Structures are given as structure tokens and as C-alpha cells.
Amino acid sequence: MKNLKLLLTRCDRLIVPRSVLLPALTLFVIFLASCAPLRPELGPPVSSDFADALMQKWRDKALSINSIQGLAQLKLEAPLNNISANQVLLVESPNRLRAETLSPFGVPLLLLVADGEKMGALLPSQNIYYQGSSSPENLGLFVNLPLELSDLVGVLLYQPQMIESWKKEAFTLKAGGWLLIHSGTLQRQELIFNDMQELIEVSYFKDNDLYLKVQYAEFSASDSSYPKLLTLEIPEKYATVTLKFSDVETNGQIRPELFKVAPPASARVVYLPD
Template identity: 35%
Template sequence: MLLWLLPGCATIPAGHTDRPVANTVGQGLLDDWLVRSDQNRTLQGLARFKVQTPERTVSGTQVVLAETPGRLRAETLSPFGTPLLIMTVSDAELAVLVTGDSRFYQGAPTPENLSRFTRLPLRPGDLVDILLQRPPVVARQSAAAYMLAEGGWKVVLESSRRRQELRFDAERRLVGVSYLSGEEPQLTVVYGDFDGTTRAAPRRIEMALPAQKIQASLAFDDLALNRQFQPEVFRQSAPAGAILMRLDEPAEDR
């Protein structure tokens, strides 16, 4: 469990309009969320995705399978439902098959390799946790809780250089989280389109990385939690005749 480090009520920062509440309220919100989110270990769904970068915007439909602690399978589909790109991430390897030109990419499951195909510079484990509505909690030296003027609560966790803000709605569901360095936001995640139950998973996830000018969204038309997957789902081998591309080799060697 996460432990509250500040006694009593928090002090309102300058210009802050939200009302501070007892730290036990914030601790309760965190505890409830952690208990609920820990029950979800896998996700499977059909989703519409959109990724905007300074260079271009990409959108389409994907079949997404995710399993904690960092296993992922994403199949980008053509308008006819056939796979255009299949990406698998296991504990040992990231592999991507581009079916149109029979190129098969292999490499370590690193943020750099993952971002080549998702445009999101995240560790696979962090991305999976975000999909499962259990984004990482930063180590912190202090914590505070506020009741928001528009309803719900905000919990703020701070260290010497980093801050995390978690927002909960009136149903005590996690609906947003921001990671900041100083006052500069590094990553923001927003959850929405719940089906009305307290324990429901969000069907819409939005992410923003302001420094890189990247925005991404995932809207699930079909979603299921805690299905059992075989390990082979998150691995793949190069099909016969495919061109092999090693992601971890220097560009001049490829």
C-alpha cells in the first residue's frame, strides 16, 4: 500500500482554487484504485486508434491484447479486416511483421524500439499498465489531496524534481493522470467512456506528450478483461521469405 507522508490537511498552493481535504481521503482514493486495478491482469479489444505527431497523423483499427507486466500484441487491420502490421512484445523480444512488403523486424523490448512503431517513447510495461488503467505511481517525498471545484478529487504526489497528479471522479474512478518535471508536463493520460459501473474499464484512453508534440487516442468498440492468453500470443517468428531487419543494429549495418 502507498503511505501518506504528510499529516493533517495539505496547504493550498498559490492561486489554487481547489479545496484541500484530509490526507486520509487521498489515501483512501489511492487504496481503492490500487485494489481495483490490481484485479485486471489482461485486456483484449478491438479499437480505433489515432496518433498525431509533428510529422504526420496515423489512424486506423487495431486488435489489442495486453498482459501485465509488459506483454503486448497489436494487429493493425486493413479496411477489409486483414492484418497490415502485427507487433508482438514479450519479456525477451519485440517483433513486427509488415505484411505488405514482408519485412520482419526484431529487437529488444526497449522504449526506443517500441516508439518506432507506436510513436510513444514508453517502456512496454508502462504502456501495458496505462492500457489496464494502472499507470505507474512515482516515488515521492510528499503528498496532498484536493476536492475539485468541478467535482471529484485530485491527489498530488511530489519528489524533489517530479510531480504526479491523479484525478478521480465522483465515483472514485481514476479518470486522469499527469507526470510533470517541475512545472512542465511530460505525459498526460485521460480515461473516459465508462459503461456506468464503478468497476468498469474505460473504453477511451487519450495520451499526450507535450514536449514531443505527440497526441494519441484509443477508443474500444469491443473490450474484455482478464481472459487467459497462451505465451505464444506475444511472440512471433519470421514467415518464410520475409526480409529480416534487426532493430538493435547500427543503421549502416542493416
């Protein structure tokens, strides 16, 4: 994979604990929103058999992806932050993640590694290494997303989590494509498929309030299994983040040591809660 380098990352302005660690410069950080999301205009309903076939086609495609290695441009738009950076991503199912963030000028900002139950984050500018369990709380210091590690990995591998639902509906969209609505207890999930029967949007609701939206786009003709553009939104944060891949490989072999959670010999180690 040309132009893809494995680099360490650094943050010049991080002061740490709790609501600190790089809300702007980490992996996908915070996300979007407006007040009330508008649902596309609905057409006639479709059969459950057709909806099941759409879901199965997506599953077959998505589950063929076990890992990605890529170089992406990261953009964050939020009320107090507008950030542009480069992101080197190594992601492997079910719960391995390595994210290296660089400034547009190539300055290392942050290295985040998570391997199952453990995670570590290196801030080279301060030579500090944060280490602890890969709990949502610890990950949230660096990746401000309401997701478990395995769910975050799933989003990046084009395998967003499906909720447990007791009611399912499906409709055509007047603009083209289909909308599937899965309703559970106090939660709802809406999935949009385009005319090519590709899953392009997943929205998660709690008590009818949108709390996370994931959009996928730019499926290449040569490799239509993985989207080259990911957009993530969180209305609560009034922010949006995009990851646009310039170089990405699926199912390539990744050396296990790249996911190793271990501080550099010279770094000061700060232990996060288990």
C-alpha cells in the same frame, strides 16, 4: 468476444531505421499538446487519509485486471498527421503486448509483438520482420512513447505507473472530484478522480514541464473496472491519440503463442540492437 479477429498487420509506407517506423500508424504513437496545461480550479484540501483511500480504491480495481483483449478505433491528431485506423490489442501483465493495426478498410498495416525482453514487428507489405530487445529505443521505432514496455502495458491495463514521491497533497476540485499531487525529485505527478472516485487522469511532469498525460473515460455500468476510452498526450510532439474500444474483454485467457516473437518463414529479418 464478437467481432474480434486476430489479424496481421502491414505498412505500405515504411522505410525504417531510427525515427521512421510508422510514427503515425502504430499503436499509440505520438501525442498531443498545447503550451501550458491548465490545472482545474482547486477547492479546499482534503486529508491524507481520504487521499489514501482514493488511491487504495483505484488500486483494488486496477489490480484486478490482468489482461485485456479488445478492438478499438485509433485516432491520431498531430501537426503532420491525422490518422484513423483500427487496433486489435492483446495485453497481459506484466509485460506482454500484441498490437495489430488495420486501415479503416481492413488493410493490414503492422503487427507488433513484445514478450518480456524481446519484441518483433512485421510489415506484411514489405514482408520484413524487425526483431530485437524490447528496449524503449526499439519500441520507440514503432510506439513513440517515453515508456518502458512494462509501463506501457500498465497504462493499457488501467495501471499507470506511480512515481516515487516525498511530498503528497490532495484537494477537492470546484467542478467536482479530487486532485492528488505527488512530488518527487525533479518530477511531479497529478492524479484526478471523478465524483465516482474513479481515476480519470494522470499527468507526469519533469522540471514542471508536462511530458505525458493519460486520460481514462467511459466506464461501463456492467463492468466499471475498465475504461472504454483512453486518451494519451505528449506536449513535445504536439499530438494526441485516442483509443476507443468497441469490444473489450478483461481477464480472458490468451493463448501464450500469440505473444511469441518469431518471424514468418518467408519474411526477411532485420535485427534491432539489443
